[in-house]
Amino acid sequence: MNGPAAGLELRDVVAGYGGQPILHSISFSVQPGERLVVVGPNGSGKSTLMKTVVGLLRPMSGAVRLGGADVTALGAPARAALGLAYIPQETNIFRNMTVLENLHVGYEFVAPSKGPTFSERLEAVLGLFPEIRVKLRSTAGHLSGGQRQMVAMAAALMPKPTVLALDEPSAGLSPRNAGLLFEVIGRVAASGVTMLIVEQNTQLGLGAADQGIVLVNGHVRLAAPAMTVRTDPEIRRLYLGGV
Amino acid sequence: MPLEMIVLNSSFFPRRFLLAASVAMAAALACPAIASAEEGPVRIGLLAPLTGTGGPYGQEEEQAARAAVKIINDAGGVLGRKLELVVADDESQPTAGVAAARKLIDVDKVVSIGGVWSSAVALAIKPIVLEKGVLLSTVGSADEITDGDNKRLVWRFQTNGKSWGEGFSKAMVKDGVKSASILVLQTPFTQSTIQPFRKAFTEAGGKVLDEVSFNAGQPSYRTEVERIFAKKPDAVFVAAYINELSAIAKEAFRSGYESKIYAFGNAAGSNGQFVKNVGANVAEGVVWTQQVPVGKSVAYSRYLKEIGKPEGTIMTFGAQVFDQIVLTALAIEKAKSTDATKFGGEFPSLVNGDAPSLGDPAEALKALREGKPFRYAGAASDFRFADNGDQTNLSYGHFVIKSGESKLLGEIR
């Protein structure tokens, strides 16, 4: 835990619902610019972990640090203002608003007033996702699954976040679309954004990450470089159900 | 769990609830020291519609009752005792009316209940007064109130629906109305005027075009007004109270209709409140009828003087309640008893007699004590009582509103 301030760090976090902890003393950190993937079986607490990170769920104990600052007491809007962007699983766009409005909302409540303007960011983001340029006036809810995922990513990237949290980005996508998406994730990562990804598809997820964490029953069972997790047959047999 | 166990279970009533309940009970029991029947003031009850649909008339009733009680007490009270008025609110609603009446009878030990504006309340408390032997005088006009064996305990100080309905027909005929429509509020009183009106009006050669009934407190009366006025009858009989009449008159005016509106005195007269509600323009030409004293009534002037209103003010419910209290006092004095089953029967003899009319309650009381023959000529009307408890021999004033003022056109009998 030495070196530069971590992009994102959790220390001894216990969290859950209605007084029942689901996460037990979770600690990890993601260095700036690094990509960390959390994998694990269903019901292991991955979504709870994500909600705790972005501030939708207040931890019972422990601390969450963002860019070196303690954000444990802050809610989701305040964490967003500090540069944390989040793409939830599945319902990750405003379905009754147009694509452009989605991008607008992604930008205007978070972006610092001195930073790049909306149109500058719009151009930058559309550069990453050229597919949605023609769809700007469409209602987001009418788009295909893959396009929605693009819009969600684009909206999250609008304020130029420093940390991006993705919850199951490939859920509900065809293998081809999932592949395309992870290509984009790779491009985004290349621009220096710190990333925390929760992924069901271990192959795809680990393939796009630097570090990997295996979460089982709310405990961190293993933390290792993504390549190790991905290739070590023992780990895969023990925690990731073969294949 | 067997039933007896539930009852015997010591924790059935948690302690703090028992406490709260006993406080409430104590409050109930700490009611005014109950006067024994033989000494202290004679208690009479007023069950007034202080809230609810009758709300606009409740204050008027209370004021009138207090005025009458004061006059009687100033004249020495009855049987050498003072009258004491106990007022209760019936919320214009039978369930509240029954609870309030029970309180008046069982707790305050009143010998009579006056006021009782709503016919529904009168119908609801009638079984109780008959059982307990308390006098009921009402201003409700539903015909059913006086039906059946009333043991001479129920007296109506109001025209009944039948004669009022006929009164309207006569007024219209007099005004040369050929066709009329009816807008009627859903209450026992207003409805009871409709059939008699229809019958009398058709028999006199008039034509009833349409009839629409409506509820109290509707958000809007536009649809009703459209239905009735669009057929352009000469006149529209609006059988409703002041709230609904105000809304309907306004609606008809701004919808551009010209039919003449006929309304009850307690709605359109009501001491100028109607004109205040709708403005002189809308009120212009509205006709109303009301039972009135023949010529100039001494009792009515006395009433107005007591409540400090100028001569010419029209407050019909007040005048009726004034008569109720005065007659109750006179009957007690005459029967030499505060037992309603005894003094209740005296009501007709006090007004029906063939003797000089007296209007001042104090004078009437004096005449009674001196044994001089007289009959009481009421404030609301120079009425007689029929055996069933209804008033007869009523005459109706036929008024029209001109430039915001009610003008008496004549009398209808």
Add this chain to the structure above:
Amino acid sequence: MGQLLVNGIVAGLLLALPALALSLTFSVLRFANYAIGSYLTCGAYLVYIGNVVLGMPLWLAAGAGAILFAVLAVAIDWLAYRPLRDRSGVTLLVASMGVAIALENVIRFFAGNSPRAYDVAVARPIRLGDVRLNHEQLTILMVVIVALAVVWIVFRFTRLGRMMRAVADNPDLAAVRGITRSRVVACVWLISGILVALSGVLVGLDANIEPQMGWTYLLPVFTATILGGIANPMAAVAGALTLGIAEEFATLVMPVHYRMIVTFLVMVALLLLRPWGLFGTRWVTK
């Protein structure tokens, strides 16, 4: 026939503002505010104070009263609903009934039961051929259309509008996009407070001002809102117009006094056949 249509449209427009307000609060707060009738009454009386007691012209009194009531609506939310926000919608529903009773009786306490009217002279109607349009109807027409246009513009084209729509659409996502919910909630109460108070004035102009006035509007307002699809504010306006016209035309075939039953039957039929509303898209219930 033309007259029926005009009257129906005006009746529908009268329902439109409270229906819009109800739908707005529902879409953001996910609870049906049963106090909306009392809100309407309260707004009408506040304006009455300005107009009759203080002698302001009606438009000024309406403006001041609407803003005052909007602040009051936020205060009520703060006192009564905010502490219950985490509880079930049912609890909020019952609480709103409590709020309704309390508000109505505050009014009764100060103003009594007698009906009142604004200080506006009643005039003869404007005639357009066979169709008559009275001045109050004209006022209702103009005020409602302007108010709807303003709300539509705010919704569509402003940051505030996007904020509200985002929270209504997906509250969690809105939070992670930096939108503070409590601020949106306050804005929603302000806007719906203004709308409801204005509709109170219009209802008062159309009929009387009395403590029960809002209560009688409750069922139609809810029906109009459900007709539109309760979570879809602009569709509530369409629902209100539909209901207004339907009620008016129903009087051709059934007694006038059974209009309420028409409202009720429309609602029941809708709930059985298209519970997500005539105009709304399917909305998933809890």
Add this chain to the structure above:
Amino acid sequence: MTAYLIATLTVVAIAALVGLALNLQWGMGGLVNFGLFGFYMLGAYIAGLLTVQGAPPLVALAVAMIGVAALSAVSALISVRLSEDYLAIVTLGFAECLRLVISYEGWLTRGMLGVTGIERPFQNLWPRGFADIGFLAIALFAVLIVYATLQGLARSPFGRLVRATRDDPGVVEALGKSVLNVRVRVFAVGGAILGLAGGLHAFYYTYIDPTQFGPIITAYAFMAVVVGGRGSNRGVLVSAFTLIFLLEGSRFLVDYVHGLGASELAAIRLFIVGVGLVVLLIFKPDGFGREPRSTLAAKSSSSL
């Protein structure tokens, strides 16, 4: 005074029945019935009209209970598969419409004139002067039966299912039970109790008319349940008692508080009811009573 207390206690008994019915529907079942007064009114009318037509009062009462239960079930069917907001407005609409029909269909209901001369059950059994006490005994007996039944129900497996449906319909659905079925049955049983209460109302007053029934009955019932503690039948009994005595007590206030008219006092009284409802929901959400649960239910709920 005694007569007055007897009369008031009878009102308490009827209010307790209404409270118990709502406590089943809302307290235990989580179903908001804003149209409660309509079902109560229906019970009163069925019982009253049948009695006047010559049916024995007890038969009339039974028909009232069955009729109201059936209609409750239907109105629940219309809306319970949607959220609670809809059920609330549907029941309210139903009640308001029912009141309209009763007001206007005079050939059937005697309209605004109301139904007079309703005969009480066992009217001629009591010696003269004891009729009111006799009727009070009947009313209290009804409360006792209903209370015992509901306590039994609360502890039964069905009671557990009802509470589970209230707390998390999803879980119940996942267990393969029909939420709709549970809700319709809860509403029907509650309706039967409301029918009983309404019937007793008709017998007690011997005269019914549409103005006796209004939304305020619903408000008082909710107040009783919230004060008594949602789900606690005993709490509801006690709170109905307290509430009616406080309301009746306020009648005596007019004799003492001067400067305030009756209409102001009525407004204050209802204002307190409204504010009290909100304040209790916020600060004392469980009221003053406790929900009866069998040990089994307690176990199963803690394991959820």
